[in-house]
Amino acid sequence: MENNEAIENNESREKSVMSEWEGEFARYLRSAGDWTDGSHDIGHFQRVWRTARYINREEGLPADELVLLAAAYFHDLVSLPKNHPDRASSSRLSAERTVQLLQERWPGFPREKIEGVRHAIHAHSFSARVTAETAEAKILQDADRMEALGAIGLARVFYTAGQLNLPLFDGDDPLAERRQANDQLYSLDHFQVKLLKLPAMMNTATGRRLAEGHAAYLREFMQRIKKEITGADGAGEGVC
Numbered sequence: 001m002e003n004n005e006a007i008e009n010n011e012s013r014e015k016s017v018m019s020e021w022e023g024e025f026a027r028y029l030r031s032a033g034d035w036t037d038g039s040h041d042i043g044h045f046q047r048v049w050r051t052a053r054y055i056n057r058e059e060g061l062p063a064d065e066l067v068l069l070a071a072a073y074f075h076d077l078v079s080l081p082k083n084h085p086d087r088a089s090s091s092r093l094s095a096e097r098t099v100q101l102l103q104e105r106w107p108g109f110p111r112e113k114i115e116g117v118r119h120a121i122h123a124h125s126f127s128a129r130v131t132a133e134t135a136e137a138k139i140l141q142d143a144d145r146m147e148a149l150g151a152i153g154l155a156r157v158f159y160t161a162g163q164l165n166l167p168l169f170d171g172d173d174p175l176a177e178r179r180q181a182n183d184q185l186y187s188l189d190h191f192q193v194k195l196l197k198l199p200a201m202m203n204t205a206t207g208r209r210l211a212e213g214h215a216a217y218l219r220e221f222m223q224r225i226k227k228e229i230t231g232a233d234g235a236g237e238g239v240c
Contacts (some may be wrong), residue, residue: 018065022049024106025073044147048072051210052143056135058206063135067113071120071140074098091125132203142207145198150214153195154221161187174229175222188225191218 029042049072056063078093095118102109102117120137123130124144132138147153161168169188173179176189183190195218199211 018069021066021069021109022073025070028101028105029073044076045073047152048075048140048143048147051146052139055139055142055204055206055210059139059204061135061139061204063139064113064116066110067116067120067136068139070098070102070109070113070117071124071136072143074101074117075121075124075140075144077101077121091122091130095119095121138203139207142202142204142211145202146207146210146214148195149198149211150217153214154218157187157190157195169225169229171229174226188222191222 026042026046029045049069052068052072053065056065056068074097075091075094077097078090098121099114099118102114103111116134116136119134120132120140123132123137124140132141148156158168166187167185170176170179170186174188176182176192181189181192183193196215199208199215202208202211
């Protein structure tokens with residue numbers, strides 16, 4: 001009985017500590033950030049954290065939740081535009097800025113955990129091509145890539161396309177069935193160039209399961225938009 005109470009008290013303390021750190025990070029981001037990029041805003045950081053925590057608990061991995069929390073909240077602290085020549089450096093710059101922030105603004109943050117945060121942030125990016133070596137880095141990769149799939153991923157693709165002034169799709173061949181898919185030319189092509197490949201790249205079984213379900217949504221959307229473009233849904237009948 002006493003052991004159970006001790007365990008419950010310890011879990012309660014851990015939750016309280018995590019809640020305090022999350023509050024600290026969120027307050028800082030709201031006051032110091034210029035979050036004009038709707039695909040990399042505070043909502044994105046919070047969703048990545050929730051997904052990372054879910055994956056960690058489902059997998060039972062020995063991942064440090066405080067490392068995961070800090071990495072999730074600051075992984076896109078520096079986010080260069082998609083068409084920026086140094087785009088691949090974003091995660092490295094975010095990692096360096098986060099280390100500085102944790103050391104200077106929060107001296108109470110455990111120093112032995114900072115390197116874990118740095119590596120997880122640096123390795124999370126698709127374009128950085130850094131191998132995720134730790135449980136935290138692998139989980140953060142999976143959680144961040146989930147944001148590129150499903151309904152949120154779909155919305156982000158076309159949001160980014162608007163920023164870059166890209167055409168939505170090739171009206172003659174929207175699914176690139178007779179040409180090579182090129183997401184530098186057409187937004188919809190990004191599904192095939194990158195997004196539908198993500199489930200196979202997930203590090204965890206939970207990440208793969210979630211990603212496969214969300215990728216199926218994108219495939220359904222592709223078929224639906226093809227029908228609407230070609231008139232196969234019946235909308236074009238009777239039009240002269």
